[in-house]
Amino acid sequence: MKVTIIDVATHAGVSKATVSRVINKNPNVNEEIRQKVLHSIEELGYLPNAFAKNLAKNTSNVFGLILPDITNPYFPILARGIEDASHRLGYSLFIANTDNNPDIEQEYIDKFISQQVAGIILISSSLDELKVKKLSELSIPFVLCDRFIMDSPFDTVSIDNYKASYEVVKHLINKGHKDICHLSGPLNVQSANRRKQGYVDAIKENDLEPCILYGDFNFESGYQLMKTILEDKNPSAVFAGNDLIALGAMNAIQEAGLTVPEDISVIGCDDILFAQMSRPKLSSISIPAYQIGVTAVDMMVDRIKGVSTQPRNLVLEHKFIERES
Amino acid sequence: MKVTIIDVATHAGVSKATVSRVINKNPNVNEEIRQKVLHSIEELGYLPNAFAKNLAKNTSNVFGLILPDITNPYFPILARGIEDASHRLGYSLFIANTDNNPDIEQEYIDKFISQQVAGIILISSSLDELKVKKLSELSIPFVLCDRFIMDSPFDTVSIDNYKASYEVVKHLINKGHKDICHLSGPLNVQSANRRKQGYVDAIKENDLEPCILYGDFNFESGYQLMKTILEDKNPSAVFAGNDLIALGAMNAIQEAGLTVPEDISVIGCDDILFAQMSRPKLSSISIPAYQIGVTAVDMMVDRIKGVSTQPRNLVLEHKFIERES
DNA sequence: CTGAAAGCGCTAACAT
DNA sequence: ATGTTAGCGCTTTCAG
Numbered sequence: 001m002k003v004t005i006i007d008v009a010t011h012a013g014v015s016k017a018t019v020s021r022v023i024n025k026n027p028n029v030n031e032e033i034r035q036k037v038l039h040s041i042e043e044l045g046y047l048p049n050a051f052a053k054n055l056a057k058n059t060s061n062v063f064g065l066i067l068p069d070i071t072n073p074y075f076p077i078l079a080r081g082i083e084d085a086s087h088r089l090g091y092s093l094f095i096a097n098t099d100n101n102p103d104i105e106q107e108y109i110d111k112f113i114s115q116q117v118a119g120i121i122l123i124s125s126s127l128d129e130l131k132v133k134k135l136s137e138l139s140i141p142f143v144l145c146d147r148f149i150m151d152s153p154f155d156t157v158s159i160d161n162y163k164a165s166y167e168v169v170k171h172l173i174n175k176g177h178k179d180i181c182h183l184s185g186p187l188n189v190q191s192a193n194r195r196k197q198g199y200v201d202a203i204k205e206n207d208l209e210p211c212i213l214y215g216d217f218n219f220e221s222g223y224q225l226m227k228t229i230l231e232d233k234n235p236s237a238v239f240a241g242n243d244l245i246a247l248g249a250m251n252a253i254q255e256a257g258l259t260v261p262e263d264i265s266v267i268g269c270d271d272i273l274f275a276q277m278s279r280p281k282l283s284s285i286s287i288p289a290y291q292i293g294v295t296a297v298d299m300m301v302d303r304i305k306g307v308s309t310q311p312r313n314l315v316l317e318h319k320f321i322e323r324e325s
Numbered sequence: 326m327k328v329t330i331i332d333v334a335t336h337a338g339v340s341k342a343t344v345s346r347v348i349n350k351n352p353n354v355n356e357e358i359r360q361k362v363l364h365s366i367e368e369l370g371y372l373p374n375a376f377a378k379n380l381a382k383n384t385s386n387v388f389g390l391i392l393p394d395i396t397n398p399y400f401p402i403l404a405r406g407i408e409d410a411s412h413r414l415g416y417s418l419f420i421a422n423t424d425n426n427p428d429i430e431q432e433y434i435d436k437f438i439s440q441q442v443a444g445i446i447l448i449s450s451s452l453d454e455l456k457v458k459k460l461s462e463l464s465i466p467f468v469l470c471d472r473f474i475m476d477s478p479f480d481t482v483s484i485d486n487y488k489a490s491y492e493v494v495k496h497l498i499n500k501g502h503k504d505i506c507h508l509s510g511p512l513n514v515q516s517a518n519r520r521k522q523g524y525v526d527a528i529k530e531n532d533l534e535p536c537i538l539y540g541d542f543n544f545e546s547g548y549q550l551m552k553t554i555l556e557d558k559n560p561s562a563v564f565a566g567n568d569l570i571a572l573g574a575m576n577a578i579q580e581a582g583l584t585v586p587e588d589i590s591v592i593g594c595d596d597i598l599f600a601q602m603s604r605p606k607l608s609s610i611s612i613p614a615y616q617i618g619v620t621a622v623d624m625m626v627d628r629i630k631g632v633s634t635q636p637r638n639l640v641l642e643h644k645f646i647e648r649e650s
Numbered sequence: 651c652t653g654a655a656a657g658c659g660c661t662a663a664c665a666t
Numbered sequence: 667a668t669g670t671t672a673g674c675g676c677t678t679t680c681a682g
Binding site for chain 3 (some may be wrong): 055
């Protein structure tokens with residue numbers, strides 16, 4: 001049978017209020033009694049029932065994390081940052097995969113609210129004005145990652161994808177590249193959209209010809225898109241929408257008997273584990289995923305504690321890591 | 326303000342007991358009233374408070390998942406399987422990273438029990454008889470993944486690492502390889518231990534000379550170990566303890582000016598995403614990580630429902646995927 | 651088929 | 667400094 005606060009109280013010969021005080025480190029407890037209670041707790045192996053506690057306090061120490069797919073290698077790092085920060089601050093973490101399906105996303109939001117989470121960290125690709133409005137009517141804080149929304153009521157953490165992309169393409173141009181292709185992710189994902197725009201602007205400013213192919217943020221897509229390109233083009237550089245696309249593209253290039261970066265430079269974007277492994281061949285825009293996660297939790301806690309009241313849009317610094325000099 | 330079951334009851338002009346019945350699909354409710362209640366729920370945007378529900382029922386619909394590190398690419402797939410299955414069955418999922426630290430592991434176990442999880446799925450490297458005994462005294466079911474423990478009171482799901490390893494080494498031998506090295510993970514991790522043993526037995530049975538180096542289950546380790554080997558040996562095949570080690574080894578081999586698999590065959594073990602990408606160069610023992618996750622949850626539910634009472638040790642089938650013929 | 655009321659384990663006034 | 671008690675929101679007998 002489970003041991004409750006009453007068992008402890010009985011065992012220690014005090015009231016449950018006193019036990020509660022000891023548990024919650026309320027200073028108004030006689031040291032002697034305090035020790036006795038602590039001893040009873042130890043003896044009985046008592047663990048407080050979080051349901052009862054949260055119900056009584058009408059709060060919880062759980063965050064919900066909703067993301068597209070934990071098997072997409074960008075997300076474990078983000079998730080790890082979020083989990084570490086949550087744990088450090090005494091929170092537990094729910095996790096949910098949406099596969100970018102808005103219905104499933106909503107389902108999880110409802111589920112988490114039903115579970116009384118203290119806040120939800122959301123990585124969503126389907127977030128329009130309407131949805132944001134609906135969410136803001138829920139009485140629970142959201143922090144949005146990788147998604148900057150103008151005038152939204154929510155805190156957001158992201159990097160400047162436009163700038164990152166613009167800079168890296170500019171850099172390629174300065175190195176003399178004239179035929180630079182872009183393998184983009186789906187445009188309904190904001191990061192893909194911004195990256196594409198940075199590419200386009202940098203290309204146009206230099207009177208070059210844009211060449212964009214669209215796919216998904218995965219290896220297979222990169223492989224297929226690159227194969228398509230190689231059929232009738234011969235670019236000297238490729239800017240991939242993320243690292244998985246970059247790795248897929250590298251495979252296709254090598255399969256075609258060309259080498260990276262001698263024949264074609266490939267630039268990725270994410271700096272995920274396996275892209276790091278391809279060092280020194282693959283240069284990449286390095287996104288501080290872990291830091292984004294930690295920051296998201298920090299913002300959430302500030303919001304919950306009332307430290308911050310206005311929505312903040314934090315933009316973290318990216319880096320460009322050039323692996324071949 | 327949050328809307329409770331009483332708000333709904335008032336709105337619909339019934340008692341909260343009736344609302345409760347509607348929510349829980351109790352058939353003993355007049356269809357007309359039922360509709361009225363449903364309508365009120367919709368209208369008010371009511372979401373039941375899981376704390377109150379679980380407190381009243383003394384159950385919960387949450388599982389806890391405790392694993393070493395979600396950024397190790399084997400685990401996201403497992404975690405995804407677990408999350409999918411949990412969600413399908415109406416459970417939420419906590420996630421926790423231990424970095425293989427027994428203290429942190431215990432901390433999370435206590436935390437999750439305090440949170441009243443219905444069960445814990447544990448991937449642990451530090452599980453001796455004593456720990457198992459302590460866990461079994463807790464009034465909560467555990468399912469152990471990738472860890473078979475004789476006579477333990479817990480359900481386990483794993484593959485036969487010994488057999489997988491033995492077979493693959495045998496296979497190499499049959500193909501004529503005589504110098505086969507093994508890059509092992511840490512022996513306190515059971516899977517590493519069993520894989521090593523399978524290697525040793527296959528090698529000895531054929532009067533060959535074992536050659537084993539120990540490291541961690543990561544890329545860097547594989548890279549370093551392989552470099553070390555290449556300094557004074559020239560194996561024709563390498564059996565890596567997992568896919569990260571295999572990828573690291575491949576990098577070292579290629580850096581040394583040799584090619585895979587022409588000069589040296591490399592066999593991995595895990596079949597993680599990035600190893601799949603290295604196709605067709607890297608053959609691998611394919612571990613059904615997703616399926617292990619799903620199975621773990623199924624076993625957990627059977628246990629909770631009382632369908633199964635005796636501890637079961639499920640061994641899932643692995644495959645060998647030969648990428649180069 | 652529906653309502654009233656007790657109780658799940660804990661917290662937080664309010665008393666003492 | 668400690669005990670008493672009224673909830674927190676929901677389920678579940680038990681009556682009717």
